[in-house]
Amino acid sequence: MKLTKKQFKQDFEKRLTTKFATDVEKAGPQETLAAVSSVIKAYYSKIWQEDNEYKDETKKKQAYYFSIEFLPGKMLKSNLLNLGILDTVRESLSDLGIDLDAIAQIEPDMAIGNGGLGRLGSCFLDSAASTGIPLNGNGIRYSYGLFKQKIVDGYQVELPDSWLDNGNPWEIRRADKAVEVHFGGEVWLEDDGTGRLMPHYRNQERVLAVPYDTPMVGFENTTVNNMCLWRSEVPKDLDLRFQNLEYMRQTAMLSAELYPDDSNYDGRLLRLKQEYFFVSAGLQRVINHFKNINKVPVTHIADFISIHINDTHPALCVPEFMRILVDEFGIEWERAWNITVKVMSYTNHTILSEALEKWPEEMVKNLLPRIYQIILEIDRRRTADLLPKVGAKLVHSTRIVKDGQIHMANLAIIGSHSTNGVAKLHSDLLKDVELHDFYLIYPERFNNKTNGIADRRWSQIANERLSGVLDETIGKSWRHNLNELKLLEAYKNDENTLERLQAANFDNKLRLAEYIQEHNGITVNPEAIFDVQVKRLHAYKRQLLNVLHILKLYFDIKDNPEIEMVPRVFIFGAKAAPGYHYAKSIIKCINEIANMVNNDKDVADKLKVVFMENYNVSLAEIIIPAANVGEQISLASKEASGTSNMKFMLNGALTIGTLDGANIEIFEVAGKGNYFKFGLTKDEVYEYYRNGNYNAHDIYEQNPIVHRILDAFIDGTIPNISAEGPEVFDSLTTYNDEYFVLRDFNDYVRAQKDLERLYKNKNAWAQASLMNIANVGKFSSDRTIKEYADDIWHVHEKK
Known part of the structure; x- marks a missing residue:
C-alpha cells in the first residue's frame, strides 16, 4: 500500500485520541503500541475484506x-513489512520521538x-x-x-x-x-x-x-x-x-x-x-x-x-x-x-x-x-x-x-x-x-x-543489517524470491562484500552480547566464535554431546592455562517439557557447568557458556543473526527435518551437524567446505539396532578423555548436581547411551577442530558464510508451500 508520513501521523494521533483520550506526549508504551496496531489493522482490513469477497465470488x-x-x-513488524510501510512508519514515529523497535519489543x-x-x-x-x-x-x-x-x-x-x-x-x-x-x-x-x-x-x-x-x-x-x-x-x-x-x-x-x-x-x-x-x-x-x-x-x-x-x-x-x-x-x-x-x-x-x-x-x-x-x-x-x-x-x-x-x-x-x-x-x-x-x-x-522457513521474518525482520548489505550487493529481487540470493556467489572473492557481510554479523554479535550482559550478567567476547544450539530440550537432539565437548575444552584449559585456543561462546536456548525429568536435569547440568566455567579465572575469555531462559521466536530473532555456528547434532534418523538449521544458514552461520533431517540437503546445496559433518549415518545407526552390539560402557572404560568427562558428573568436579549428575552418568553408561552420544563424541571433537581451524582464516570463513547465504533459496517455505498446494491440496495461487 502507499502511505505518506503525514497520513500515518494523522491516523496515529487521531487513534490515540479516539481510543485512549490522550496525545503523543502523554501516551504510555502500551497505549502507543495499541494505537499503532489499531491503525495498521485498519490499513489491511480493506484488503482483507476484498480478498474474502474475491475468494467467495470465485x-x-x-x-x-x-x-x-x-x-x-x-506481528507488528511483520505486518508493516508485508504492507510495504515499515520504513515509513518507523520514520514517522521517530519524528514523533517514538522508537518503533522499543514499541515492538513490548508486544507479547x-x-x-x-x-x-x-x-x-x-x-x-x-x-x-x-x-x-x-x-x-x-x-x-x-x-x-x-x-x-x-x-x-x-x-x-x-x-x-x-x-x-x-x-x-x-x-x-x-x-x-x-x-x-x-x-x-x-x-x-x-x-x-x-x-x-x-x-x-x-x-x-x-x-x-x-x-x-x-x-x-x-x-x-x-x-x-x-x-x-x-x-x-x-x-x-x-x-x-x-x-x-x-x-x-x-x-x-x-x-x-x-x-x-x-x-x-x-x-x-x-x-x-x-x-x-x-x-x-x-x-x-x-x-x-x-x-x-x-x-x-x-x-x-x-x-x-x-x-x-x-x-x-x-x-x-x-x-x-x-x-x-x-x-x-x-x-x-x-x-x-x-x-x-x-x-x-x-x-x-x-x-x-x-x-x-x-x-x-x-x-x-x-x-x-x-x-x-x-x-x-x-x-x-x-x-x-x-x-x-x-x-x-x-x-x-x-x-x-x-x-x-x-x-x-x-x-x-x-x-x-x-x-x-x-x-x-x-x-x-x-x-x-x-x-x-x-x-x-x-x-x-x-x-x-522438505520443510522451509519464512525468510522474510528471519532475514528482513530479524536481520535488517544483513538485508541491507544484500540489497546493496545484488539488488532487492531476493526479497520476493529467495533463489535470487544465488547472485551472491559472484562476490565470493570480493573482499569488500565479504567484509560487509562479516561486519553485519559482528554488529549482531554486539547486540546479542549486550542482551546477554543485561539478562544473564555474563560478559562475552564478540570476537569469539558464537556457537549456538537453540531448540527443544530432548535427549535425541543431543545437547549432551555439546556439553561433553565443552567439558573437554574446559579440561584442556585447566591442564594448560596457556593453551592457544580460538575463544568460544557456547549459547543454549531450550525448554524442557514440564514432565520430562531427564531433560530438566540436563538443563540443570548446563547451568552449573556454565557457572563453573564462567567463574574460573584460568578460563578467562577463552570459554563462556550461556543458557538463555525462555527461548521463543523473539529471542531467536536476536540469537540467530549473531551466530557463527549452528549446532544440528541429533542422532542420524531421529530429527525429521529441523528448521533452525535453515534459519542459521540464511543468516550466514555454518552448520556443524550429523547426516540427519534436512541437514543432508543443506550440506548438498551449501557445497563442500562450507559445513562440518560428523557422526554415524542412518544405516550405521540401524545396523547397531539390528545387531545390538553397542556397548557405551566400553567406550567409557577405554577412552580416557570420555572417562574423565563423565566422572566429572559424579565426583564433585561440577558443583551442585548431586542428583542430576549421576542421572546423566547412568544414562550414558549403565543404560547404554540410547542416542549414541559417546559413539559420536570423537568425530564431533574432530569436526569442532576443523571448525576452529577454518575460523582462524577470516577470509575463508567469510567465503563459507557467503556460500551458505547464497544457496539457502531451496529452504524458503514459499517453495515448500507451493509444493503442498500443487501436489497435495490442488489449490492455486491468486493471479
Whole structure:
C-alpha cells in the first residue's frame, strides 16, 4: 500500500485520541503500541475484506491447515513489512520521538506454540499469504500457551505465560460464527424408517467454541488469509442447573494451555478433549462456510476444500468429517469415505514412537462415543476389504484399533490421500522402515515435502543489517524470491562484500552480547566464535554431546592455562517439557557447568557458556543473526527435518551437524567446505539396532578423555548436581547411551577442530558464510508451500 508520513501521523494521533483520550506526549508504551496496531489493522482490513469477497465470488478451492499449535512471534513488524510501510512508519514515529523497535519489543509473543511444529505452521501461513495461496490456519486460542521458563538456581521453573493480559490487537472475535462441540454421554443408533441408522444422544456435555480470527497478511500483495483460533466457553442457553463451578472450570480448561501435563489420566483426557474440540469446531465452520458460499451438494466438497492434518493431533478430522457427512448430510458410508480420503492429507513429523499418539479405547469410547463407533467401523470395513488382497499380516500391522488402543497416525494415513515426511531422509525412513507396511499398501500416497522457513521474518525482520548489505550487493529481487540470493556467489572473492557481510554479523554479535550482559550478567567476547544450539530440550537432539565437548575444552584449559585456543561462546536456548525429568536435569547440568566455567579465572575469555531462559521466536530473532555456528547434532534418523538449521544458514552461520533431517540437503546445496559433518549415518545407526552390539560402557572404560568427562558428573568436579549428575552418568553408561552420544563424541571433537581451524582464516570463513547465504533459496517455505498446494491440496495461487 502507499502511505505518506503525514497520513500515518494523522491516523496515529487521531487513534490515540479516539481510543485512549490522550496525545503523543502523554501516551504510555502500551497505549502507543495499541494505537499503532489499531491503525495498521485498519490499513489491511480493506484488503482483507476484498480478498474474502474475491475468494467467495470465485469459489476457488481453499486449504485449511489444522495444527494443535502455531508460533507466529510478534506481528507488528511483520505486518508493516508485508504492507510495504515499515520504513515509513518507523520514520514517522521517530519524528514523533517514538522508537518503533522499543514499541515492538513490548508486544507479547503469541504463546500458542512450542517449537518446530508450531513455527513451521506459522511459516506456512506467512508463505501461503505471500504467494497468494488460499491456506487458512485452524487451532486453539490458548490463554496461557506453553509456559514461561525461568531459571532458578540452575533449574527450569515453569510459570504461566499470560500473553493475553493486554489483549491481542490483531484478532477479531467472531461470536456469530460460534459452534457447539459435544462430549461424553450416551449414543445409540435407530432406524429412521427408511433403513438409515440415525444416532441419538443423551446426557452430552455441551461446549461453545468461539472463533478468533487473526489475518495473515501477504508480502506486498493483495492476499490476506485467516488463522482461526478457538476459545472454549459455556453455552449461553445452558440450563442453570448445569452451570456449576466445576463445569465452568472444565470448559475453560479446554483452551487454557498448550500441552497440559499428560503424566496422569486426567491430563491425557484433557489433551484428547482439546484435540476433538478444535477439530470439530474447525470442520463445522469450514462446512458451514462451504454451504453458504458454494450452492452445490456437499458430495462435491472435495472440489472446494482441502483439510491438512499437521502431525497426529488433528487426526480426529477423519472420523469427525465422516460423522458430519454420514449423520448430518445422510451420505451413504462408502461415498462419504471416498470424499473424506480425497479431502484429507497428513504430514508426519516424527518417527519417535512416543510422539506417535495412541489413545486407550475406553477413553475414546467414554469421551467421544459416536466418534469411537465411526473409528471401529472404519477399521472393520478396511480389514474386511484388504484381508483377501494383502493378507492378515499387513492388515494387522496397520490396524487403527489394536491392543486396546487407537493409533492416531494409522488413522491419519488410512483416512488421507497423501502422507508426507518433511525432509528427504525422513520421508525415505517412513517408506522404508517406520511406515513400510503402509507404504506397501498405499505406495501412491507417500511423498516428501522438505520443510522451509519464512525468510522474510528471519532475514528482513530479524536481520535488517544483513538485508541491507544484500540489497546493496545484488539488488532487492531476493526479497520476493529467495533463489535470487544465488547472485551472491559472484562476490565470493570480493573482499569488500565479504567484509560487509562479516561486519553485519559482528554488529549482531554486539547486540546479542549486550542482551546477554543485561539478562544473564555474563560478559562475552564478540570476537569469539558464537556457537549456538537453540531448540527443544530432548535427549535425541543431543545437547549432551555439546556439553561433553565443552567439558573437554574446559579440561584442556585447566591442564594448560596457556593453551592457544580460538575463544568460544557456547549459547543454549531450550525448554524442557514440564514432565520430562531427564531433560530438566540436563538443563540443570548446563547451568552449573556454565557457572563453573564462567567463574574460573584460568578460563578467562577463552570459554563462556550461556543458557538463555525462555527461548521463543523473539529471542531467536536476536540469537540467530549473531551466530557463527549452528549446532544440528541429533542422532542420524531421529530429527525429521529441523528448521533452525535453515534459519542459521540464511543468516550466514555454518552448520556443524550429523547426516540427519534436512541437514543432508543443506550440506548438498551449501557445497563442500562450507559445513562440518560428523557422526554415524542412518544405516550405521540401524545396523547397531539390528545387531545390538553397542556397548557405551566400553567406550567409557577405554577412552580416557570420555572417562574423565563423565566422572566429572559424579565426583564433585561440577558443583551442585548431586542428583542430576549421576542421572546423566547412568544414562550414558549403565543404560547404554540410547542416542549414541559417546559413539559420536570423537568425530564431533574432530569436526569442532576443523571448525576452529577454518575460523582462524577470516577470509575463508567469510567465503563459507557467503556460500551458505547464497544457496539457502531451496529452504524458503514459499517453495515448500507451493509444493503442498500443487501436489497435495490442488489449490492455486491468486493471479
